[in-house]
Amino acid sequence: MSPSLEVEGLRTEFGLRDRVLRVVDDVSFTVEPGQALAIVGESGSGKSVAMRSVMRLLPKTGRIAGGQARLGGTDLLALSERQMRKVRGRDIGMVFQNAMEALNPTLTLERQLTEHLKWHGICDHAEAKRRAVETLGDVGIPEPEKRIRTYPFQLSGGMRQRAMIAMAMVTQPSVLIADEPTTAVDVTVQRQLLDLLAELKARGTGIIMITHDLGVARYFCDDAMVMYAGRVVEHGPIRRLLSRPAHPYTTGLFESTLEVGARQRALLPIPGSPPDLAYRPTGCAFHPRCGRAEERCGREEQPLLPWPGHGEVDLLHAGAGPERNAERREVACWKAVEHG
Amino acid sequence: MATITEEPAATAGVEAGEARSHWSRAWARFKANRLAFVSLIFCGLLIVTALAAPWIAPYHFSETDPDARLAPLGTEGHLLGTDLLGRDIFSRLIYGLRTALFVAFGAELASLVVAILIGLSAGYIGGRVDQGLMGITDVMYAFPSYLFAIVLVTVMGRSLWAVMLAIGISSWVTQARLVRAQVLTVKEREYVEAARSMGASGTTISLRYILPNAIGPLLVTTSFAIPAAIGAEAGLALLGLGVQPPTPSWGSMISEGTSYILAAPHLLFLPAALFALTLLAFTWVGDGIRDAFDTSGEDR
Amino acid sequence: MSFMTYLGKRVMRMVLSLTAVSMITFTLLQLAPGNFADIQRISAGAAQFGGSGTEDMVHAFASRYGDDIPAWRQYLIFMKGAVTWDFGPSYKYPTQDVQDIIAQGFPISATIALIAVALSLLIAIPIGVYAAVRQNSPADHGTMFLITLGTALPNYLTGVILVLFFTLTLGVLPSSGWAGPHYMIMPVLALVLGPTAVLARYVRSSMLETLREEYVVAALAKGGPRSTVIMRHALRNSLIPIVTVLGPLLASLMTGTVFVEALFRIPGLGLYFAQAAASRDMPLLMGTALFFALILMTMNLIVDLVYGYLDPRIRAAGGVSRWRRSQKSPLRQPA
Numbered sequence A: 001m002s003p004s005l006e007v008e009g010l011r012t013e014f015g016l017r018d019r020v021l022r023v024v025d026d027v028s029f030t031v032e033p034g035q036a037l038a039i040v041g042e043s044g045s046g047k048s049v050a051m052r053s054v055m056r057l058l059p060k061t062g063r064i065a066g067g068q069a070r071l072g073g074t075d076l077l078a079l080s081e082r083q084m085r086k087v088r089g090r091d092i093g094m095v096f097q098n099a100m101e102a103l104n105p106t107l108t109l110e111r112q113l114t115e116h117l118k119w120h121g122i123c124d125h126a127e128a129k130r131r132a133v134e135t136l137g138d139v140g141i142p143e144p145e146k147r148i149r150t151y152p153f154q155l156s157g158g159m160r161q162r163a164m165i166a167m168a169m170v171t172q173p174s175v176l177i178a179d180e181p182t183t184a185v186d187v188t189v190q191r192q193l194l195d196l197l198a199e200l201k202a203r204g205t206g207i208i209m210i211t212h213d214l215g216v217a218r219y220f221c222d223d224a225m226v227m228y229a230g231r232v233v234e235h236g237p238i239r240r241l242l243s244r245p246a247h248p249y250t251t252g253l254f255e256s257t258l259e260v261g262a263r264q265r266a267l268l269p270i271p272g273s274p275p276d277l278a279y280r281p282t283g284c285a286f287h288p289r290c291g292r293a294e295e296r297c298g299r300e301e302q303p304l305l306p307w308p309g310h311g312e313v314d315l316l317h318a319g320a321g322p323e324r325n326a327e328r329r330e331v332a333c334w335k336a337v338e339h340g
Numbered sequence B: 001m002a003t004i005t006e007e008p009a010a011t012a013g014v015e016a017g018e019a020r021s022h023w024s025r026a027w028a029r030f031k032a033n034r035l036a037f038v039s040l041i042f043c044g045l046l047i048v049t050a051l052a053a054p055w056i057a058p059y060h061f062s063e064t065d066p067d068a069r070l071a072p073l074g075t076e077g078h079l080l081g082t083d084l085l086g087r088d089i090f091s092r093l094i095y096g097l098r099t100a101l102f103v104a105f106g107a108e109l110a111s112l113v114v115a116i117l118i119g120l121s122a123g124y125i126g127g128r129v130d131q132g133l134m135g136i137t138d139v140m141y142a143f144p145s146y147l148f149a150i151v152l153v154t155v156m157g158r159s160l161w162a163v164m165l166a167i168g169i170s171s172w173v174t175q176a177r178l179v180r181a182q183v184l185t186v187k188e189r190e191y192v193e194a195a196r197s198m199g200a201s202g203t204t205i206s207l208r209y210i211l212p213n214a215i216g217p218l219l220v221t222t223s224f225a226i227p228a229a230i231g232a233e234a235g236l237a238l239l240g241l242g243v244q245p246p247t248p249s250w251g252s253m254i255s256e257g258t259s260y261i262l263a264a265p266h267l268l269f270l271p272a273a274l275f276a277l278t279l280l281a282f283t284w285v286g287d288g289i290r291d292a293f294d295t296s297g298e299d300r
Numbered sequence C: 001m002s003f004m005t006y007l008g009k010r011v012m013r014m015v016l017s018l019t020a021v022s023m024i025t026f027t028l029l030q031l032a033p034g035n036f037a038d039i040q041r042i043s044a045g046a047a048q049f050g051g052s053g054t055e056d057m058v059h060a061f062a063s064r065y066g067d068d069i070p071a072w073r074q075y076l077i078f079m080k081g082a083v084t085w086d087f088g089p090s091y092k093y094p095t096q097d098v099q100d101i102i103a104q105g106f107p108i109s110a111t112i113a114l115i116a117v118a119l120s121l122l123i124a125i126p127i128g129v130y131a132a133v134r135q136n137s138p139a140d141h142g143t144m145f146l147i148t149l150g151t152a153l154p155n156y157l158t159g160v161i162l163v164l165f166f167t168l169t170l171g172v173l174p175s176s177g178w179a180g181p182h183y184m185i186m187p188v189l190a191l192v193l194g195p196t197a198v199l200a201r202y203v204r205s206s207m208l209e210t211l212r213e214e215y216v217v218a219a220l221a222k223g224g225p226r227s228t229v230i231m232r233h234a235l236r237n238s239l240i241p242i243v244t245v246l247g248p249l250l251a252s253l254m255t256g257t258v259f260v261e262a263l264f265r266i267p268g269l270g271l272y273f274a275q276a277a278a279s280r281d282m283p284l285l286m287g288t289a290l291f292f293a294l295i296l297m298t299m300n301l302i303v304d305l306v307y308g309y310l311d312p313r314i315r316a317a318g319g320v321s322r323w324r325r326s327q328k329s330p331l332r333q334p335a
Helices: A047-055 A081-087 A109-119 A125-138 A157-169 A187-202 A214-220 A238-243 A248-256 A310-319 A334-339 B012-032 B034-051 B089-125 B127-142 B145-156 B160-169 B173-187 B190-197 B202-238 B250-259 B266-293 C003-031 C036-042 C051-065 C071-083 C098-133 C138-152 C155-170 C185-211 C214-221 C226-264 C269-279 C282-310 C312-317 C320-325
Strands: A005-015 A020-031 A036-040 A062-071 A092-095 A175-179 A206-211 A223-228 A231-237
Touching: A005 A047, A020 A036, A020 A047, A020 A062, A020 A206, A020 A223, A020 A231, A036 A047, A036 A214, A047 A062, A047 A092, A047 A175, A047 A206, A092 A157, A092 C214, A109 A125, A109 A157, A125 A157, A157 A187, A175 A187, A187 A206, A187 A214, A206 A214, A214 A238, A223 A238, A223 A248, A231 A238, A231 A248, B012 B034, B012 B266, B034 B089, B034 B266, B089 B127, B089 B160, B089 B173, B089 B202, B089 B250, B089 B266, B127 B173, B127 C003, B145 B160, B145 B202, B145 C003, B145 C226, B145 C269, B145 C282, B160 B202, B173 B202, B190 B202, B202 B250, B202 B266, B202 C155, B202 C226, B250 B266, B250 C155, B250 C226, B266 C138, B266 C155, C003 C071, C003 C282, C071 C282, C098 C138, C098 C185, C098 C226, C098 C269, C098 C282, C138 C185, C155 C185, C155 C226, C185 C226, C214 C226, C226 C269, C226 C282, C269 C282
Parallel strands: A036 A206, A036 A223, A092 A175, A175 A206
Antiparallel strands: A005 A020, A005 A062, A223 A231
16 A cells, blocks of 8 residues: 655745745645645745655755655655655656656656666666556557657657656656646647546556646546645635635636636636745735735735634544545635635 | 736836846946956056056156166166066056057957947848858858967058957957847847837837847957957967067067076066956956846856 | 768868868968068078078969969969868978978877867866856855966966976976977966866856756656766766867867967977968968868867767757757757
């Protein structure tokens, strides 16, 4: 049985020349085997940084300021760099937005799909190559024995993206972090890639998908976590989140996303742009852009509270614990909490 | 991540304001760089000294003192000693500075003019003109600039002006390419299109819209070309192809100095030291200017 | 485009450029006031031949580059010889043909230059990589300072500093001449600093850029040891663009030897070139200029071919220039 990934109170800061920016602030979530979590938000909301924090692959100016990230009981944030290296690529795989950039242009697929099998001492080169060919076949690349000898630029965009997913899959990690894996490809390929990820999930891999597209997230994710300005504003089962978004930002995101095959409806962009973290608005960071904002929103910090309101609190607490509560939902907006 | 909301600059007035703040921001960044700022002051002093050479130097550069040949440092009346002919080293160093700066600034001005003319016309007119001009540029690029300068000096003689022109003509290639590249990027911008639609002529567009955008990068390359030209002047003189004696040049002073290295090492040491300091100061100013304009910051 | 077509095109362009260089040089030299005989008469070199002797000699060459035939025919005669590698006798050294002088002088210049290139590569790559990996550390700042020194100081000035140190202060190395391997030390050291600085700067910035590439992060995310990722994923890719600098670098070295040879009085081709310019030795000047241009263009061609070999994307595109035209900057492809 693969372990689950439990992140708790994650805080990540970036040191600028004269100040410190908190880019990820108190983020908690759990991904169990065979479950998929979507992390949703505009660019700059801290979702990618949160994932790089879990992988401990922050740029030099970044620093994890607090929290835990337990994989099967081990806190990844407390490991030495040497121990952490054994986790990366073996226990947690990573899929990037653009395979053109994430695959090394001057190395063959063979080299790139087999090197980490050897780094982790999983098998020798002959076996690694056999597995790489097999995985390439699994992700739907035709003639994998032939394609494995090519360079990334010799593949089409969709094939490249598959090859990159194969690169992450070849070690059979228990958790896969996918950072906007379908943004850079066109719609037909998007669907195929999502099917591929859904299949992985069905085989017991825990998947975290970073996306700004709720439609894509809905395709196979169980939970969704919405981030804004480094904080979680809403967290819960994705179906319920979509059928009845609680936070105005979630509503905005939902309304600004165009869904393929959805019935015609007006596309409503959220006015303005995400805040500069150096000048974080007081109170709720979203209030300057929120259509429902009141004076209180700019004054009070909004903690993440169970939702819907008081009625369900006891029920939720009863269900809290090691077992995942499928219906648990949280939102950081007093209006939603108080008025339902 | 640090997104600053910016209103699109629509009117010309706003654009001018932005331009001013762009320059003042660059200047602020330059001033913050202590090494560059000190170097700039030093370079300013050098330029003033060169301009005022006749008043600062105690002797004329060709004035000989037959009683004091190869005088050592600290000789009375010749603080920095004299050379083989009894000429005052201090005075010759100052006049050498004058030669170096005159040639370097003149050469850069000449090469800038050539570069801007060729780059602008190649980039703006395009087509055959571009191909032809860039063909010439490619040939020039394949021909090492020092060799070209040497050939030119052979042709034009060794007057101050000839050396200046030789260095200028042999060093415009990089800048011409830069101007052309700038033109090509700016040419398609909307405000240039707009100006054209309102009937602005090619010259107006080139001078008012395209050139100002190229000035930042040009300033950077020019600031590095100045020390290079100073080095070229001295190099030619070292080969015996520089400014005609007795006009002093640090290159010829170094060349003479190597002959008396054991008897009078200061003949070699003094011009070399002043030369090195000058080059470093100008290079640091160049570094400062580049960093001031480079908004991407710390990486190169 | 096949490789042979590409190569053929490049060679054709080289021939055209060489023709242009020869025409420009020839025309310029025709415009030059004063001829060899005048220069010899007024300069101290007159003692070498004696006034009338020089006159005779120039007269003797008239059959080859006569003043009595028009300039364009003189040019054609020169070029006819040049294509068969025969530049005719030098004015200044009338007993020697120009091609023989080249054959004597060039190996000396090339030896110094190549040793200098090899040394600067050996020094610059580790320094540049180290500075990039430890960006903004004291080691990085130290490297940057060295780079400034190297780019600011021309090689002959470095040579002077070396002379002041080794000959004057330590008294260990000869200040000039060419009579054994130890005469090579200071000239080579003088030449090394500049290219080292240029290369180290390129390696550093190229490495910094590559280290930010997503594929480096991806390799680290696969659990690669930092050193392995740097060597296999980053270094290799950041060295490819370095190859393009090697062309201009070799160019600056080849001409750079002119000054170092003059300073240390080494009988290399550069020294001959400078002397030919000073004494207006037309055949020698034309011959050496063409030879330098030929060497440089060949170097650039080789560098481009090597570049194509190193980067599979260029190999596939069928040549550097075609590939480059489709690129904004090397190693970064639009999504």
